[in-house]
Amino acid sequence: xxxxxxxxxxxxxxxxxxxxxxxxxxxxxxxxxxxxxxxxxxxxxxxxxxxxxxxxxxxxxxxxxxxxxxxxxxxxxxxxxxxxxxxxxxxxxxxxxxxxxxxxxxxxxxxxxxxxxxxxxxxxxxxxxxxxxxxxxxxxxxxxxxxxxxxxxxxxxxxxxxxxxxxxxxxxxxxxxxxxxxxxxxxxxxxxxxxxxxxxxxxxxxxxxxxxxxxxxxxxxxxxxxxxxxxxxxxxxxxxxxxxxxxxxxxxxxxxxxxxxxxxxxxxxxxxxxxxxxxxxxxxxxxxxxxxxxxxxxxxxxxxxxxxxxxxxxxxxxxxxxxxxxxxxxxxxxxxxxxxxxxxxxxxxxxxxxxxxxxxxxxxxxxxxxxxxxx
Amino acid sequence: xxxxxxxxxxxxxxxxxxxxxxxxxxxxxxxxxxxxxxxxxxxxxxxxxxxxxxxxxxxxxxxxxxxxxxxxxxxxxxxxxxxxxxxxxxxxxxxxxxxxxxxxxxxxxxxxxxxxxxxxxxxxxxxxxxxxxxxxxxxxxxxxxxxxxxxxxxxxxxxxxxxxxxxxxxxxxxxxxxxxxxxxxxxxxxxxxxxxxxxxxxxxxxxxxxxxxxxxxxxxxxxxxxxxxxxxxxxxxxxxxxxxxxxxxxxxxxxxxxxxxxxxxxxxxxxxxxxxxxxxxxxxxxxxxxxxxxxxxxxxxxxxxxxxxxxxxxxxxxxxxxxxxxxxxxxxxxxxxxxxxxxxxxxxxxxx
Numbered sequence: 001x002x003x004x005x006x007x008x009x010x011x012x013x014x015x016x017x018x019x020x021x022x023x024x025x026x027x028x029x030x031x032x033x034x035x036x037x038x039x040x041x042x043x044x045x046x047x048x049x050x051x052x053x054x055x056x057x058x059x060x061x062x063x064x065x066x067x068x069x070x071x072x073x074x075x076x077x078x079x080x081x082x083x084x085x086x087x088x089x090x091x092x093x094x095x096x097x098x099x100x101x102x103x104x105x106x107x108x109x110x111x112x113x114x115x116x117x118x119x120x121x122x123x124x125x126x127x128x129x130x131x132x133x134x135x136x137x138x139x140x141x142x143x144x145x146x147x148x149x150x151x152x153x154x155x156x157x158x159x160x161x162x163x164x165x166x167x168x169x170x171x172x173x174x175x176x177x178x179x180x181x182x183x184x185x186x187x188x189x190x191x192x193x194x195x196x197x198x199x200x201x202x203x204x205x206x207x208x209x210x211x212x213x214x215x216x217x218x219x220x221x222x223x224x225x226x227x228x229x230x231x232x233x234x235x236x237x238x239x240x241x242x243x244x245x246x247x248x249x250x251x252x253x254x255x256x257x258x259x260x261x262x263x264x265x266x267x268x269x270x271x272x273x274x275x276x277x278x279x280x281x282x283x284x285x286x287x288x289x290x291x292x293x294x295x296x297x298x299x300x301x302x303x304x305x306x307x308x309x310x311x312x313x314x315x316x317x318x319x320x321x322x323x324x325x326x327x328x329x330x331x332x333x334x335x336x337x338x339x340x341x342x343x344x345x346x347x348x349x350x351x352x353x354x355x356x357x358x359x360x361x362x363x364x365x366x367x368x369x370x371x372x373x374x375x
Numbered sequence: 376x377x378x379x380x381x382x383x384x385x386x387x388x389x390x391x392x393x394x395x396x397x398x399x400x401x402x403x404x405x406x407x408x409x410x411x412x413x414x415x416x417x418x419x420x421x422x423x424x425x426x427x428x429x430x431x432x433x434x435x436x437x438x439x440x441x442x443x444x445x446x447x448x449x450x451x452x453x454x455x456x457x458x459x460x461x462x463x464x465x466x467x468x469x470x471x472x473x474x475x476x477x478x479x480x481x482x483x484x485x486x487x488x489x490x491x492x493x494x495x496x497x498x499x500x501x502x503x504x505x506x507x508x509x510x511x512x513x514x515x516x517x518x519x520x521x522x523x524x525x526x527x528x529x530x531x532x533x534x535x536x537x538x539x540x541x542x543x544x545x546x547x548x549x550x551x552x553x554x555x556x557x558x559x560x561x562x563x564x565x566x567x568x569x570x571x572x573x574x575x576x577x578x579x580x581x582x583x584x585x586x587x588x589x590x591x592x593x594x595x596x597x598x599x600x601x602x603x604x605x606x607x608x609x610x611x612x613x614x615x616x617x618x619x620x621x622x623x624x625x626x627x628x629x630x631x632x633x634x635x636x637x638x639x640x641x642x643x644x645x646x647x648x649x650x651x652x653x654x655x656x657x658x659x660x661x662x663x664x665x666x667x668x669x670x671x672x673x674x675x676x677x678x679x680x681x682x683x684x685x686x687x688x689x690x691x692x693x694x695x696x697x698x699x700x701x702x703x704x705x706x707x708x709x710x711x712x713x714x715x716x717x718x719x720x721x722x723x724x725x726x727x
Binding site: 013016017019020023024026027028030031033034037046047048186187188190191193194198200201206209210213215216217218219220221222223224225226227228230231243244245246247249252277281302305306308309312313324325328329332336339342343345346349350353354356357358361364365368 | 382384385387388389391392393395396398399400401402403404406407410425426470473474476478480481484486487488489490491492493494495496497498499501502503504505506508511512513516520545548551552553556605608609611612616645648649652653658661662665666668669672673676
């Protein structure tokens, strides 16, 4: 009887686990796909192909040999893609390439390609003029097979790209997020200390009018904030990106809640010793509210890292402060269908935050849920 | 005398925050209304466009009420809200209910579901273009592999009927982890003995869920409904990244008012506002639109405020209790309820 009950529980448990697993796969699949696509060679990223193959068949590829100089035809010059080189034959490492060419009339030629240089395989003899359908069989070692499928080239190409300097975008994103986070923490901590530990006339009214700003959705501020930033001449500047978001009302509330928990007796004791407000703030309040400051720092960092909308508005395409999301948006204009590159570009924005999340998730979840997320 | 001393010392602490607040939050709220009564002249250049705007009275508002695209965007926003909010809440609740069993590894699952929340919606949407892409995309390959008929010739995002549900699916998968965390906190706050009593009465699992769990997590549900509505009203990055308001479709004759017009099937209010502002530089018009949207969203905020107030323990309270019981990270006042500026029930931010 007891064992039957335990058995049922086990079944139920594994069923639940299975459902959760399926759900997790659903939720995380896009990010897995992003990474796998970004790490594959051109044209292979969007295929369900994860294991490298030593012997691979490529093609059939159509070649029109009419009008080609007699003597040598490079079999890799095909009409397959706009680069003119079939990906499978371009990458080095194949030990042997065998081809079978068929013409519409039933003519059939087969043979072996020789390595012309590291990138190109060519044939010794010419195919007669006509439309040929060619199938290649590529044989290679494991290492070559692996690097034929997987590559870091997409990331390398982005970092070295002259017209879309992703290295700069990445740096700018860090610059904007870190400076916004530091300044927000400072501003909010200063104000929160006063609201938590001081009495002054109009305190309640002031605090409430700050809080009321949380009722207004961020999108409402788009036009007037842009107008102000334009009139300040802050378009395409760092301050234009950072300063408008510094008065973080939610951050003020979060820190105030924390600081209220700091015992008054500590401050009174310091006052007896003749401490000034500045000393009290720096020596007592700041060290004791470190966890909350860290939470606010993390939250602001992530919010600004993800603040695509504002970065789009304040930057023009020739701005020196183009950040990752806007950079990706610009990059997309030219490379929309190059999925391997697009996914690599996306991982520039996503991977740092995922790493940050893995190390600080407890605090992040705490901070985000404490405020019911203010956007 | 000592009080006067204190006041002066308060100023340097308050000033930086207040100055930024006034310039970039308080003033813009008023400036928005001011701009909504004005129109940018065609010939002024960008540097002084805002100073040369002409006063046009209520013209912008009148135009908006006759703007078929705007009214259509409100219709589509409502539809989008229906697509995103209830299914999102459902998924959150189911995930939380499953996780509350504390299976081995539940923390890993919790992190996995929550992770997409901290990522940029715009970039995540870009990632989803690789899933929704015609032919090459995961969805089409999957349909192909399963030998299902290809429903969307040019990809789901080019399909007038399914584009918006496609976007909604992405948003639900990205955001439901957040609701899950809140529900989880709420569920684990329900005292065990309530369930034990139900067990003694012979209640089934379903009865326990509908009669105990669901009513007791109502505040979270309300919070998610309201934030969901507000987010739908302001939704922008997902539309910008995936469809930019496309596809366009001629509205059939049986639809009142919109019949015959060719309208964007994913052009929801947030995106339309952006379009008027960013693409056609109609700043006054966009400002007027944002004021109208504000007047739609404010009552909703207040509604939630009162709904949440009267519904027993607030989300904030539940969350704090749960966190204290589980990890003992001290945050805020241990008995911080009385210090809340929002009174007993609600903590700010919960309104969205």
